[in-house]
Amino acid sequence: MDTMAAIRETFFQECEEQLGELEVGLNAMEEGTADSETVNAVFRAVHSIKGGAGAFKLDRLVRFAHTFETTLDLIRSDQLATSPAVMRTMLRSADLLADLVKASRSDHPVDEARVDALIAELKSLSENVKETPPAANASGGEAEGLDFQPVLLTLDDFGESEPQATRYAIKLIPAPDLYRKGNETVRLLRELSRMGDFRVECDARHVPTLDALDPEGAYLEWRVELTTAEDQATIHELFEFVVDDCELEIVHDRGGVVAPPEAGAPAAAAPVAPSVVASDVVSPVAAAPAAPAEPTESAEPIDSIDAAPPVAAGEPDKAKAEAARPEVVVSTPTIRVDLDRVDRLINLVGELVINQAMLSQRVLEAGLARSSSVAAGLGALEQLTREIQEGVMAIRAQPVKPLFQRMSRIVRELTDATGKVVRLRTEGEATEVDRTVIERLADPLTHMIRNAVDHGVERPEVREAAGKPAQGEVKLSAAHRSGRIVIEVSDDGAGINRQRVREIAIKKELIAPDAQLTDGEIDNLLFMPGFSTAQTVSSISGRGVGMDVVKRSIQALGGRITIASRPGHGSIFSMSLPLTLAVLDGMVVKVADQTLVVPLTAIVETLRPKAGDVHGLGVNARVISDRGGFVPLIDVGQELGYRRDSVDPVGSVVLIVETEVSTRCALVVDAIHDQRQVVIKSLEANYRQVPGIAAATILGDGRVALILDIDTFVARTNRSATAQETLLAAVG
Amino acid sequence: MKDTIVAAGGPREFIAFRIGVQEFCIDIMSVREIRGWTPATTLPHAPAYVRGVINLRGSVLPIVDLAERLGFAQTDESARQVIIVVQVGAQIIGLLVDAVSDILTLTTENIQPTPDVASDFVKSFVRGILAIDGRMIGVIELDGVMASETEAAA
Numbered sequence: 034m035d036t037m038a039a040i041r042e043t044f045f046q047e048c049e050e051q052l053g054e055l056e057v058g059l060n061a062m063e064e065g066t067a068d069s070e071t072v073n074a075v076f077r078a079v080h081s082i083k084g085g086a087g088a089f090k091l092d093r094l095v096r097f098a099h100t101f102e103t104t105l106d107l108i109r110s111d112q113l114a115t116s117p118a119v120m121r122t123m124l125r126s127a128d129l130l131a132d133l134v135k136a137s138r139s140d141h142p143v144d145e146a147r148v149d150a151l152i153a154e155l156k157s158l159s160e161n162v163k164e165t166p167p168a169a170n171a172s173g174g175e176a177e178g179l180d181f182q183p184v185l186l187t188l189d190d191f192g193e194s195e196p197q198a199t200r201y202a203i204k205l206i207p208a209p210d211l212y213r214k215g216n217e218t219v220r221l222l223r224e225l226s227r228m229g230d231f232r233v234e235c236d237a238r239h240v241p242t243l244d245a246l247d248p249e250g251a252y253l254e255w256r257v258e259l260t261t262a263e264d265q266a267t268i269h270e271l272f273e274f275v276v277d278d279c280e281l282e283i284v285h286d287r288g289g290v291v292a293p294p295e296a297g298a299p300a301a302a303a304p305v306a307p308s309v310v311a312s313d314v315v316s317p318v319a320a321a322p323a324a325p326a327e328p329t330e331s332a333e334p335i336d337s338i339d340a341a342p343p344v345a346a347g348e349p350d351k352a353k354a355e356a357a358r359p360e361v362v363v364s365t366p367t368i369r370v371d372l373d374r375v376d377r378l379i380n381l382v383g384e385l386v387i388n389q390a391m392l393s394q395r396v397l398e399a400g401l402a403r404s405s406s407v408a409a410g411l412g413a414l415e416q417l418t419r420e421i422q423e424g425v426m427a428i429r430a431q432p433v434k435p436l437f438q439r440m441s442r443i444v445r446e447l448t449d450a451t452g453k454v455v456r457l458r459t460e461g462e463a464t465e466v467d468r469t470v471i472e473r474l475a476d477p478l479t480h481m482i483r484n485a486v487d488h489g490v491e492r493p494e495v496r497e498a499a500g501k502p503a504q505g506e507v508k509l510s511a512a513h514r515s516g517r518i519v520i521e522v523s524d525d526g527a528g529i530n531r532q533r534v535r536e537i538a539i540k541k542e543l544i545a546p547d548a549q550l551t552d553g554e555i556d557n558l559l560f561m562p563g564f565s566t567a568q569t570v571s572s573i574s575g576r577g578v579g580m581d582v583v584k585r586s587i588q589a590l591g592g593r594i595t596i597a598s599r600p601g602h603g604s605i606f607s608m609s610l611p612l613t614l615a616v617l618d619g620m621v622v623k624v625a626d627q628t629l630v631v632p633l634t635a636i637v638e639t640l641r642p643k644a645g646d647v648h649g650l651g652v653n654a655r656v657i658s659d660r661g662g663f664v665p666l667i668d669v670g671q672e673l674g675y676r677r678d679s680v681d682p683v684g685s686v687v688l689i690v691e692t693e694v695s696t697r698c699a700l701v702v703d704a705i706h707d708q709r710q711v712v713i714k715s716l717e718a719n720y721r722q723v724p725g726i727a728a729a730t731i732l733g734d735g736r737v738a739l740i741l742d743i744d745t746f747v748a749r750t751n752r753s754a755t756a757q758e759t760l761l762a763a764v765g
Numbered sequence: 766m767k768d769t770i771v772a773a774g775g776p777r778e779f780i781a782f783r784i785g786v787q788e789f790c791i792d793i794m795s796v797r798e799i800r801g802w803t804p805a806t807t808l809p810h811a812p813a814y815v816r817g818v819i820n821l822r823g824s825v826l827p828i829v830d831l832a833e834r835l836g837f838a839q840t841d842e843s844a845r846q847v848i849i850v851v852q853v854g855a856q857i858i859g860l861l862v863d864a865v866s867d868i869l870t871l872t873t874e875n876i877q878p879t880p881d882v883a884s885d886f887v888k889s890f891v892r893g894i895l896a897i898d899g900r901m902i903g904v905i906e907l908d909g910v911m912a913s914e915t916e917a918a919a
Contacts, residue, residue: 384823673809720827
């Protein structure tokens with residue numbers, strides 16, 4: 034029973050992957066950037082899910098997947114044009130399929146009405162196709178078709194428009210490659226047998242004796258007599274996956290040669306077959322020297338294997354290129370590993386890094402020369418440790434693609450709900466970042482996408498009035514930039530209505546009515562708690578979560594978020610996040626005998642102040658002049674309670690830091706020791722959160738050092754300073 | 766918590782240790798290890814009895830000066846002190862004591878209720894008294910140490 038559960042779990046994991054493929058493919062088709070391989074990939078994805086679901090008796094899933102697959106098959110065979118309306122149905126079906134998979138996984142009920150409605154919709158699509166005779170469809174469908182025009186049939190076929198039974202003699206000589214790519218003759222023959230009256234003969238005379246037999250060779254030849262109402266293109270289609278890997282002859286038994294379907298057949302572009310059978314040959318297809326055979330039969334076809342690319346009509350050039358160079362995409366083998374194991378490994382490597390650093394320090398303390406063999410060995414060890422650490426971290430890194438895919442569904446649902454026409458464009462989906470970052474990014478990103486559609490993009494009529502295309506665009510992009518990942522959500526909407534933002538902020542008493550704010554400062558008001566600009570609280574973005582929550586979640590990830598907006602042109606929210614939550618680049622500083630780590634990302638510059646730079650301001654406060662401005666000075670040691678009196682900044686070192694809200698502060702420390710990557714250790718695990726401290730780390734000497742949390746640290750000092758001033762004011 | 770001591774019959778083992786001249790003990794089941802003193806990194810904004818944090822094989826371990834916690838004068842740090850690493854709930858903390866003196870096997874009958882002379886504050890940690898060979902040993906309930914610590918933080 035346990036094994037069954039495990040297999041089931043694997044099935045669902047694979048479903049996730051297939052659903053991802055499906056979504057990518059459908060999006061490409063919608064955008065018109067798909068090639069025939071994309072359509073096949075989409076079809077295969079649904080087919081695989083159906084197959085797996087059948088094995089687990091998930092009837093509801095099978096039923097829907099089957100209907101979906103049937104309609105997709107029509108697209109694949111170019112009988113159904115990929116009009117925007119059709120694609121919308123397809124995407125909605127993909128969403129429902131994902132929901133059904135999820136529901137089957139957790140045994141949750143599904144909205145049957147929704148399933149039935151979509152099944153009906155899909156059926157009506159496929160019935161429309163069936164009602165229309167192929168010829169009519171060919172001309173009628175083209176108007177709507179984007180890339181996938183129906184296969185052009187030969188005039189001969191058009192002549193006999195009503196389907197009538199025709200006899201074909203089919204000769205199939207598979208090459209070893211056919212099996213190597215996971216295709217299966219038995220499956221092809223089975224399909225053929227469904228088309229009509231079917232007789233098959235196997236020619237085994239080329240099978241060698243056992244000692245000469247190559248287990249991966251192909252020795253069998255098949256001869257089929259088929260009487261069917263289907264036209265020849267349909268038969269051809271059946272072989273489109275294998276056509277490059279076998280010798281195939283389809284002969285019209287009665288009327289001599291049936292001309293190959295024009296641009297539709299890869300055969301047209303394929304090299305000439307070595308054995309051309311007189312003029313009766315329909316489409317001689319070259320392949321590896323045919324050594325016919327039939328290796329062991331596997332029960333299920335392998336769907337994910339990349340078959341020889343079939344060809345979309347209307348792209349003959351590309352078709353030729355593809356047929357001439359059958360692409361074999363070798364996918365790198367992968368394994369599934371329990372996340373706990375990876376985390377344990379990461380922890381251990383963290384310890385290793387610390388231990389290695391400790392060892393280096395001890396060796397140094399022991400007074401060994403740097404040139405000694407021990408030191409050299411340690412150097413090599415350090416190198417290795419670093420590499421192991423990077424390697425292990427890379428295991429946790431994952432592309433942001435699944436996250437982005439989720440967003441495209443959200444945009445789709447929103448466009449349905451709001452009546453706005455919005456397209457989501459994604460960039461840099463392959464950008465990799467730590468799994469935890471991806472997981473914790475989902476909610477804030479969802480919220481920002483919702484905001485972009487709901488508040489950013491205008492209604493179509495408003496857009497047209499402003500001279501913009503009716504379809505709005507929301508762009509989601511990811512990129513690596515200087516050791517961090519930058520994710521941007523931008524829209525081409527109206528931009529931030531600063532006047533309104535200001536009014537609301539005043540109304541909600543977030544700012545004083547006479548406050549002088551720059552545009553940037555007004556934009557940043559959006560991040561203030563309790564701020565919501567939606568005039569009517571919609572069910573979409575008005576869920577009680579404001580941008581302040583988004584900002585907090587981003588900060589909790591060690592990231593920062595900024596807004597840029599141009600009225601009439603849209604807004605850009607950009608988030609910069611660390612690639613991993615396990616390590617941090619920091620500056621190791623000394624403060625009153627304690628060692629602290631300051632995150633490098635917060636530090637703008639370091640300096641040694643001269644006597645004239647520091648000015649007193651009021652009783653306790655001091656500022657330092659920096660680049661023409663004045664920045665408040667904070668004595669870190671005093672603030673953290675390490676010493677009672679503040680030190681003289683002159684002669685100390687000052688770190689100019691910038692917080693998330695772009696306020697600058699000057700931190701006074703005693704000395705800078707080092708700049709290095711540190712492994713982040715939680716303080717909360719065994720203790721609790723400490724204000725002003727983000728986490729702890731373990732230094733080379735084995736001692737714990739605290740990592741400053743610049744934002745809360747500065748905010749805290751400001752607060753205590755205000756309290757002090759109020760107190761002073763009350764006293765004075 | 767008092768109930769757990771009384772309710773669980775049968776012999777149980779306790780680790781006894783010294784703080785100044787007084788002796789205390791804790792249930793051996795909550796003790797993870799005993800290790801020598803290491804200098805701790807001071808934590809800002811922490812109660813006085815939290816000495817700081819140390820590195821215990823890669824995890825960050827807070828050190829509670831038990832003397833300070835019980836209201837004695839703060840013990841001077843010395844290399845002769847001992848850290849008893851204990852598990853309290855999901856957390857692991859280190860208790861700084863002067864020395865570990867004994868391992869005691871006793872039944873619940875050996876435990877007497879804390880006399881009324883003690884202040885409520887002390888009573889919140891010391892849940893009973895043991896009398897063995899003329900020594901008096903206070904039984905410390907660890908949940909008390911942590912619960913009040915959270916209060917102190919607020």
